[in-house]
Ligand SMILES: Nc1ncnc2c1ncn2[C@@H]1O[C@H](COP(=O)(O)OP(=O)(O)O)[C@@H](O)[C@H]1O
């Protein structure tokens with residue numbers, strides 16, 4: 001078992017989580033042995049390409065996808081394994097202690113109810129507030145997420161809100177019961193860049209006000225720079241690297257993380273400087289190669305064939321708590337993002 005460096009006991013502790021879908025085409029190993037901790041009050045970013053298992057991981061923690069098969073693992077929340085809880089217990093924790101914000105607020109907001117009523121409903125269910133008190137709470141929450149004329153807006157319907165306002169309303173709904181953990185799954189992906197920044201700003205401000213931890217899920221490593229305390233990089237349903245933000249951004253060791261960093265537009269880069277995408281196609285979660293899932297796209301593959309044969313386990317990279325799953329960690333010492341970028345562009 002891996003040693004996770006931590007001072008206080010973690011709020012959420014996920015160990016060897018495997019969440020599969022049995023389909024006609026075969027078993028989809030959406031989440032295939034993920035382990036991590038989220039600590040109280042921190043911003044924990046989960047980054048990976050589309051299809052890497054981020055949403056399935058998040059919804060499994062929330063106990064949401066009914067069709068998923070939990071093949072193994074533990075999801076410890078304040079010491080209790082959520083996967084072993086009866087649905088009624090899980091439902092009580094969901095919304096009150098752990099709340100989720102989705103990419104598309106229209107799927108989460110009910111079109112036929114006033115926004116304020118939906119927000120208040122959370123407080124009615126979980127805290128037993130009266131209709132009147134819940135209404136007041138809703139306005140207070142809308143105000144907190146920076147929606148002007150909150151009392152008036154509370155009486156409006158989701159379709160009367162702009163995309164950014166809807167996302168704020170979703171955040172308001174999620175924080176109504178002051179959860180200890182907010183899981184935000186691509187909360188800004190559907191929004192344009194300016195609105196994205198505003199919504200992220202609201203999210204970070206809220207985090208301080210209600211003192212919650214945030215799991216910020218995104219396919220864009222650039223989004224979490226400057227926001228995340230720690231970052232976990234996922235590839236094909238597995239954790240390939242995890243560490244503090246400085247470790248991930250300045251001392252990344254896994255070839256996939258290095259590739260993601262190299263593909264970020266460099267600050268101050270010339271307009272005509274090419275972006276360097278990671279070569280090759282994202283891994284399939286059905287035909288998972290026996291060794292390292294990233295091996296077919298990796299330019300640091302070992303000559304002894306280990307990468308194709310044996311699955312690399314997470315191990316310490318540059319400091320306690322900075323872990324990477326790569327056979328070639330030692331050989332990667334000193335490899336810079338710049339050199340990966342140059343190798344990618346062929347200059
Ligand atoms: N209901 C489902 N049935 C079968 N496969 C699914 C289902 N939901 C997700 N998947 C597959 O699981 C993998 C991970 O998906 P997902 O967690 O949504 O990725 P991400 O959120 O990182 O983009 C993908 O290969 C996806 O196609």
Ligand SMILES: [Mg+2]
Pocket residue numbers: 054055056185186
């Ligand atoms: Mg997703």
